Amino acid sequence: MAGGNRPQFRKLRVFAVDPSLAAAHETAELNELILSVPWEDNPPDLQAIVGAGRMVGPVGKYLEIVDVDPASGCRYAPVDLNETYVLASQGLAPSELNPQFHQQMVYAVAMRTIDFFERALGRVALWGGRWVKKDDGVEREFVERLRIYPHALREANAYYAPDTVSVLFGYFPAPKTSKVVVPGTTVFTCLSHDVIAHEVTHALLDGLHERFSEATNIDVLAFHEGFADIVAIFQHFANPEVLRDQIARTRGDLEQQNMLGQLAQQFGAATDRGRALRDALGFTDKDGNWHRYKPNPSYLLKAQEAHDRGAILVAAVFEAFLKIYKSRVVDLLRIATQGTGVLPEGALHPDLVNRLADEASKSAKHVLEMCIRALDYCPPVDITFGDYLRALITSDYDFYPEDEHNYRTAILQAFTLYGIRASAIRNASLEGLLLEGPIETGQQSASLDDVALQWDNETERGAVFKAMRENGWKIHKWLSDEGGRKVLDRLGIVTDPAAPKTIGRDKNGNCKFEVHAVRTALRRGSKTNLVADLVIEITQRRRGFFSEADQALADQGKPVPGRQPHDSDFLFRRGCTIIVNQRTRQIRWAARTRGDITSDRRLDAVRQFILGSTVDQLSSFAGPEAPHQMRAPFAVAHRH
Secondary structure, eight states: OOOOGOOOEEEEEEEOOOGGGGGGGTTTTGEEEEEEEEEOOTTTTHHHHTTTTTOEEEEESSSSEEOOETTTTTEEEOOOTTTHHHHHHTHHHHHHHOHHHHHHHHHHHHHHHHHHHHHHHTTTOOOOOOEEEEEEEEEEOOOOOOEEEEEEESSOOOOEEEETEEEEEEEEETTTTTTTTTOEEEEGGGGGGHHHHHHHHHHHHHHHHHHGGSSTTHHHHHHHHHHOOOOOOOHHOOOHHHHHHHHHHTTTTTSSOGGGGOHHHHHHHHOOOSSSSSEESEEEEEEEOOOOOOOOOHOOOOSHHHHHHHHHHHHHHHHHHHHHHHHHHHHHHHTTTTTTTTOOOOOHHHHHHHHHHHHHHHHHHHHHHHHHHHGSOOSSSOHHHHHHHHHHHHHHHOOOOOTTTTTHHHHHHHHHHHTTTOOOOOSSSSSHSSOOOBBOHHHHHHHEETTTOOOOOSSOOHOOOOHHHHHHHHHHHHSHHHHHHHHHHHOOOOOOOSSOTOOOBBBTTBOOOOOEEEEEEEOOOOTTTTEEEEEEEEEEEEESSSSHHHHHHTTTTOOOOOOOTOOSEEEEEEEEEEEEEEOOOOOOEEEOOOOOOOOOOHHHHHHHHHSSSSSHHHOOOSSSSSTTTTTOOOHHHHHH
């Protein structure tokens, strides 16, 4: 195909929500959706992949679909999306029984999710890298493709596995007690739009913030789960057919029960819940009656499990969306009701439905982009919901300083209603929630002269990964000189040789620190042009012990009885994310963790959290015996 005639997008058919819509007459027509995903030719290394013995479905720059069923030993034939009839039909027809369609479904929804991230952040997405042993230690290795296994598990589960950088989907028979899904029929999690988007979001978030899978406080894993739900829910609003249907059914009132706020309907129904897996709007009582959530700060005090707590974050964001949507349609409803605000009986006029749906879609898109952009303004470790609130407000202020429609006010109000507040701030106003900044860096080091990243959505990802690592060394060199150490002091990164000995030391006796990531972030400039900043993550670690007596000995550099010199029970991490203007080198914003690496109070808080938590609450850890070892964190959390 000539280069100039190469299509930009490929259209593929998928289930709009999941196969359950086809089971009800009123939603059967909404069962199919056509997604436009970026066009990909077969990669140059495809033959090498096939030659390695992997049964590959669709494969491209970001994804590799491997369709092997370990439980049965089946290897399903791959779908060829470039086959003439498949192309002409906009992909295979949706089917619960065709494994080739299952491959197509996970590929299309995953690519759509990646596209949302890249549009919001203005750069190519990277997966979490594998750590490999080198002569001088360990090094992070670039992972080009996320592997997706549509039929990996015979259980009611699906999860992202960071150690292998893969997503595994399960399948299971509906139980005999199921009242919604026919008992005994097979439910495939890889056919749920929501489950796919949720798991791929885990992988994308891990590529941005690897340490967010280390449970150091009750919010960390809950944030991972809640954020993945947020992305999955707001992708519903990109489906115009379902959106218009739900607007019509609720007469424009999205506070009523509707499928736009529900996640994984078939999965939830087939696991004896009789309802969607989660609902951002409300809950169903034991008698089957649905109730709208009434925002209450006490929810957060009671929720302990990651999904339950994450659901509160989702509810707060959805509450903000509803406020934004209502403000956008108030004029339409005023016109439609001739100023009374009361809609007449009967079905809404199709033109009004279309306009309301348009405003709902725009509102949802803005909120989703707002939520994704905020990831660059979060501290690199030990995140709390309050940290994320500050990141939301600051990142949106960076992009839209005027806030003409009071979106940030809606976010703050909704979070406050659900008890989510930021700690250690001057006041609880929008201005008080902005991150610290600007911070002058003084005379620049020569190490910074050639630090400039210009990622965009067309940049080759392997080159981006390499440049990020190389620029990390340049930034580290700058921060290690005399002027840079003054900047570190301003940021709460400790270099004092007199600090506890459990903090690693460099050859000069100064406390070590790590430049964990260097990437770009887009913001709107003074002339509405997009300006690329540097996002730099700096972290430190300290060896932690469950015994305070052992901690005191190790901090003084004394031997701990029965322990090797570099042993520990857990790793205590602190750090800071800074947003730096590429041209002036001014630190525009700084997102710090609570306390620095010398804080015994924060170290003890992490210690007590680990000791008081069950394995599934820690998830990222192997349990109290060796809590800093990673072992399939999301598998444990999702089984729970």
